[in-house]
Amino acid sequence: xxxxxxxxxxxxxxxxxxxxxxxxxxxxxxxxxxxxxxxxxxxxxxxxxxxxxxxxxxxxxxxxxxxxxxxxxxxxxxxxxxxxxxxxxxxxxxxxxxxxxxxxxxxxxxxxxxxxxxxxxxxxxxxxxxxxxxxxxxxxxxxxxxxxxxxxxxxxxxxxxxxxxxxxxxxxxxxxxxxxxxxxxxxxxxxxxxxxxxxxxxxxxxxxxxxxxxxxxxxxxxxxxxxxxxxxxxxxxxxxxxxxxxxxxxxxxxxxxxxxxxxxxxxxxxxxxxxxxxxxxxxxxxxxxxxxxxxxxxxxxxxxxxxxxxxxxxxxxxxxxxxxxxxxxxxxxxxxxxxxxxxxxxxxxxxxxxxxxxxxxxxxxxxxxxxxxxxxxxxxxxxxxxxxxxxxxxxxxxxxxxxxxxxxxx
Amino acid sequence: xxxxxxxxxxxxxxxxxxxxxxxxxxxxxxxxxxxxxxxxxxxxxxxxxxxxxxxxxxxxxxxxxxxxxxxxxxxxxxxxxxxxxxxxxxxxxxxxxxxxxxxxxxxxxxxxxxxxxxxxxxxxxxxxxxxxxxxxxxxxxxxxxxxxxxxxxxxxxxxxxxxxxxxxxxxxxxxxxxxxxxxxxxxxxxxxxxxxxxxxxxxxxxxxxxxxxxxxxxxxxxxxxxxxxxxxxxxxxxxxxxxxxxxxxxxxxxxxxxxxxxxxxxxxxxxxxxxxxxxxxxxxxxxxxxxxxxxxxxxxxxxxxxxxxxxxxxxxxxxxxxxxxxxxxxxxxxxxxx
Numbered sequence: 109x110x111x112x113x114x115x116x117x118x119x120x121x122x123x124x125x126x127x128x129x130x131x132x133x134x135x136x137x138x139x140x141x142x143x144x145x146x147x148x149x150x151x152x153x154x155x156x157x158x159x160x161x162x163x164x165x166x167x168x169x170x171x172x173x174x175x176x177x178x179x180x181x182x183x184x185x186x187x188x189x190x191x192x193x194x195x196x197x198x199x200x201x202x203x204x205x206x207x208x209x210x211x212x213x214x215x216x217x218x219x220x221x222x223x224x225x226x227x228x229x230x231x232x233x234x235x236x237x238x239x240x241x242x243x244x245x246x247x248x249x250x251x252x253x254x255x256x257x258x259x260x261x262x263x264x265x266x267x268x269x270x271x272x273x274x275x276x277x278x279x280x281x282x283x284x285x286x287x288x289x290x291x292x293x294x295x296x297x298x299x300x301x302x303x304x305x306x307x308x309x310x311x312x313x314x315x316x317x318x319x320x321x322x323x324x325x326x327x328x329x330x331x332x333x334x335x336x337x338x339x340x341x342x343x344x345x346x347x348x349x350x351x352x353x354x355x356x357x358x359x360x361x362x363x364x365x366x367x368x369x370x371x372x373x374x375x376x377x378x379x380x381x382x383x384x385x386x387x388x389x390x391x392x393x394x395x396x397x398x399x400x401x402x403x404x405x406x407x408x409x410x411x412x413x414x415x416x417x418x419x420x421x422x423x424x425x426x427x428x429x430x431x432x433x434x435x436x437x438x439x440x441x442x443x444x445x446x447x448x449x450x451x452x453x454x455x456x457x458x459x460x461x462x463x464x465x466x467x468x469x470x471x472x473x474x475x476x477x478x479x480x481x482x483x484x485x486x487x488x489x490x491x492x493x494x495x496x497x498x499x500x501x502x503x504x505x506x507x508x509x510x511x512x513x514x515x516x517x518x
Numbered sequence: 519x520x521x522x523x524x525x526x527x528x529x530x531x532x533x534x535x536x537x538x539x540x541x542x543x544x545x546x547x548x549x550x551x552x553x554x555x556x557x558x559x560x561x562x563x564x565x566x567x568x569x570x571x572x573x574x575x576x577x578x579x580x581x582x583x584x585x586x587x588x589x590x591x592x593x594x595x596x597x598x599x600x601x602x603x604x605x606x607x608x609x610x611x612x613x614x615x616x617x618x619x620x621x622x623x624x625x626x627x628x629x630x631x632x633x634x635x636x637x638x639x640x641x642x643x644x645x646x647x648x649x650x651x652x653x654x655x656x657x658x659x660x661x662x663x664x665x666x667x668x669x670x671x672x673x674x675x676x677x678x679x680x681x682x683x684x685x686x687x688x689x690x691x692x693x694x695x696x697x698x699x700x701x702x703x704x705x706x707x708x709x710x711x712x713x714x715x716x717x718x719x720x721x722x723x724x725x726x727x728x729x730x731x732x733x734x735x736x737x738x739x740x741x742x743x744x745x746x747x748x749x750x751x752x753x754x755x756x757x758x759x760x761x762x763x764x765x766x767x768x769x770x771x772x773x774x775x776x777x778x779x780x781x782x783x784x785x786x787x788x789x790x791x792x793x794x795x796x797x798x799x800x801x802x803x804x805x806x807x808x809x810x811x812x813x814x815x816x817x818x819x820x821x822x823x824x825x826x827x828x829x830x831x832x833x834x835x836x837x838x839x840x841x842x843x844x845x846x847x848x849x850x851x852x853x854x855x856x
Contacts, residue, residue, distance in 0.1 A: 236590075236591075238587070268624060269622065269623065269624050270624050272621055272622055272624070273622050277622065279622065279623035279624070279626050279627065280626065281623075281626045281627060286590060286627065287619060287622050287623035287626065287627050289614060289615060289622075291610065291614045291615070294583065294610060294611060294614060294615050296583075297579065297580050297583030297584055297587070297611075298583050298584070298586045298587035298590065298615070299587060300580075300583075300584055300587060301583060301584030301585060301586060301587025301588045301590075301591075302587035302588065302590055302591045303587070304584055304587070304588060305543075305587065305588040305591035305592070305593045306591065307569075308543060308569050308570065308588070308593065309591075309592075309593070315587070327579060327607070328579055328580075328583060328610075328611075331577050331579050331580030331583060332580070332583075334575050334577055334580060335574075335575065335577070335580050335584050338575060500620050500621045500624060500625050501620070501621055501659050501660050502620070502660065502662075502684050503620070503625075503628075503683040503684055506728065506771075506772040507728075507772060507775065507776075508772060508773070508775070
């Protein structure tokens with residue numbers, strides 16, 4: 109018998125830390141257009157390779173190539189580009205507003221704009237997202253008023269949520285956007301429940317759950333997969349793998365599994381991995397999953413491979429745990445630049461029009477911001493009433509809250 | 519009108535609620551084909567179909583999490599957690615999600631959901647089949663917490679809970695399922711068929727949430743209890759020969775402070791009884807409310823009789839259980855002249 113050596117705990121470490129030269133040489137980027145597009149009713153066991161691949165449509169020259177290239181007309185493609193530019197412009201303004209002390213907190217989606225914007229474009233009227241805090245693109249793409257988003261961020265007198273929620277924790281049933289919790293992973297299994305309800309009711313609406321790479325380690329992630337698999341719920345389970353969970357690299361949540369998408373295979377759920385910085389690829393894969401769900405074929409798991417180019421939130425400084433240059437070394441590029449290159453290559457767009465559109469969007473965001481600020485900001489101007497604090501805890505105010513409200517003198 | 523056990527009354531409440539509103543769905547572990555380990559959902563799948571009553575995976579956060587999603591969609595899920603002791607994996611979904619969805623979305627999304635679970639000891643269930651976690655729910659803003667003590671109330675309160683537009687935690691004292699257990703574990707239990715509160719009307723009726731019932735009128739001391747302890751209190755009052763008024767809270771949030779305060783102001787003495795552990799138990803809240811609202815009417819310090827601050831033991835179950843002897847001793851203590 110071999111001599112027993114004392115154990116040593118294995119704690120995974122990322123390739124690079126501050127001061128290192130970013131190195132993505134071990135990150136395999138498949139060529140665009142190579143991945144096969146199976147029929148939506150393909151058996152999950154026949155398409156397992158898609159959980160390890162990266163489905164890519166836009167090649168280095170901006171051409172849409174391969175079986176996954178969607179039939180998106182110029183108008184829809186340009187809307188996609190504008191939506192992403194709007195998210196980026198909006199994020200930049202709100203980040204500044206937070207630094208100016210006009211709100212307490214902000215979370216930007218820098219570098220990940222394609223995922224939410226393209227996904228929303230693939231959904232139908234009445235479908236419901238159960239988002240995390242980095243899917244503002246869903247609201248922007250759905251046409252939710254930017255001013256209401258800002259009113260919520262400022263917790264001002266026009267805040268649709270009466271100042272009760274942390275900034276960016278939006279909620280809008282009308283726009284298919286379930287109230288954001290801020291706890292991680294809880295919404296994933298709720299999305300499955302909503303989809304089960306749609307099936308119980310004989311409806312045709314579908315739900316979409318959202319989770320980050322880090323939160324896939326939460327037990328609610330597995331609860332969602334079990335229920336989705338067992339009850340064949342019409343739900344799309346999205347994992348946004350942006351490489352970082354605050355300061356923790358994705359290897360801590362992933363363990364020795366090859367990919368996050370592969371987690372779905374044991375549940376018999378078709379699982380796909382897609383280039384999250386490729387608007388067309390995201391749209392195509394989302395459409396495929398929507399069609400599957402709509403045909404009653406059940407859940408789909410999608411991992412979007414992307415990179416969180418900014419800090420986790422305004423309370424975070426990534427330079428203390430990853431190289432500053434890592435973002436620019438990220439091999440899948442920037443989603444807005446790639447879509448712009450594509451549209452220019454198609455002759456549907458130009459550098460001049462892009463600059464003009466950017467100026468227009470920035471100006472709209474700025475004008476909207478002024479309007480929102482007229483309703484107040486966190487510390488200045490009109491506010492939700494302290495009386496509102498006691499409303500909506502229950503449908504009707506119970507007697508103990510009546511007493512406490514009286515005690516508060518409001 | 520028929521005499522029913524609490525199990526039959528709960529089953530009947532499901533039947534009535536499901537029959538009149540097809541938005542009501544029922545699921546949980548062993549709940550579908552088999553009808554639940556305590557048989558509270560027996561026959562529902564056969565009657566209403568697998569779409570509306572079904573078995574769930576053994577995954578409490580999944581059961582409650584999916585129920586929240588269904589409620590957000592517009593259904594009225596009524597789910598069973600097999601034992602209250604198993605609810606903790608779902609605690610995050612209940613506390614951080616169900617309880618706050620109306621508040622955080624300004625009423626855009628709501629959570630009309632009932633989470634039922636058998637609670638309390640007395641069946642030699644050890645640590646994992648005996649707990650009374652009601653205070654963990656009573657502490658959470660946005661939840662209502664209901665604990666019936668008899669078949670009539672169980673049916674009426676469950677129908678009210680299912681029809682309520684907010685999340686309700688519905689704790690069923692399992693020792694009361696088959697009869698009004700009074701804590702004398704060495705005597706045979708009278709079945710509900712021999713008790714007036716086993717008389718359960720046919721069809722739809724409700725018992726309102728937040729309204730206590732006076733189970734015994736008395737002049738000398740008020741006993742505030744709920745669930746199994748109502749029957750223990752009634753037995754203790756008889757055995758101790760004390761003219762006690764016994765209040766059955768039925769709902770602990772919202773609590774019926776008016777009924778409690780009126781009674782304590784009349785009697786000037788108060789004993790609060792629960793089976794759950796003592797520290798930060800619901801008794802602490804009750805005694806504080808009584809001190810704040812009835813202080814100048816009190817003839818003696820309000821006191822608590824509760825489970826001890828230990829896990830629920832197996833062999834020592836009846837040493838742990840706050841039975842009629844301990845309640846009776848407390849009654850005698852508060853009756854002593856100052």
